[in-house]
Amino acid sequence: MSSQPSTETTTPVRIHADRSAGTLAIDWADGHSSIYEAVGLRWLCPCAYCRGEAGLPGWLDTGPTLTVEQTRLVDVHLVGSYAIAPEWADGHHTGYYPFVLLRDRCPCAACTAQRSSDPSPRSREVHA
Ligand SMILES: [Zn+2]
Ligand SMILES: [Zn+2]
Numbered sequence: 497m498s499s500q501p502s503t504e505t506t507t508p509v510r511i512h513a514d515r516s517a518g519t520l521a522i523d524w525a526d527g528h529s530s531i532y533e534a535v536g537l538r539w540l541c542p543c544a545y546c547r548g549e550a551g552l553p554g555w556l557d558t559g560p561t562l563t564v565e566q567t568r569l570v571d572v573h574l575v576g577s578y579a580i581a582p583e584w585a586d587g588h589h590t591g592y593y594p595f596v597l598l599r600d601r602c603p604c605a606a607c608t609a610q611r612s613s614d615p616s617p618r619s620r621e622v623h624a
């Protein structure tokens with residue numbers, strides 16, 4: 497038994513951006529795998545421009561129609577040991593996606609079902 501809190505669920509062991517498929521795949525230390533569509537990932541962008549700040553709505557809150565360039569994944573950078581920063585074809589790269597957020601929004605069927613059955617608004621706390 498370890499006294500350390502488990503972070504296996506939010507520790508990636510492999511991050512793979514497939515530019516031709518337009519997906520980002522993350523394998524987690526607990527054995528789970530998540531595959532994010534680029535479009536869905538773009539909508540999750542937690543940066544101040546997209547999400548707003550100080551109570552003001554961000555660009556994504558205005559429900560924009562995203563262009564092909566805005567949802568095309570060009571590159572993914574690691575930010576320290578806690579987040580990744582995707583770079584988009586329109587030049588946007590200021591969104592730091594914490595692993596906690598990504599795991600929380602895992603789009604697989606099992607996690608989606610679990611989220612809809614769990615009424616706790618935990619996912620809202622992830623983004624500061
Ligand atoms: Zn953004
Ligand atoms: Zn999942």
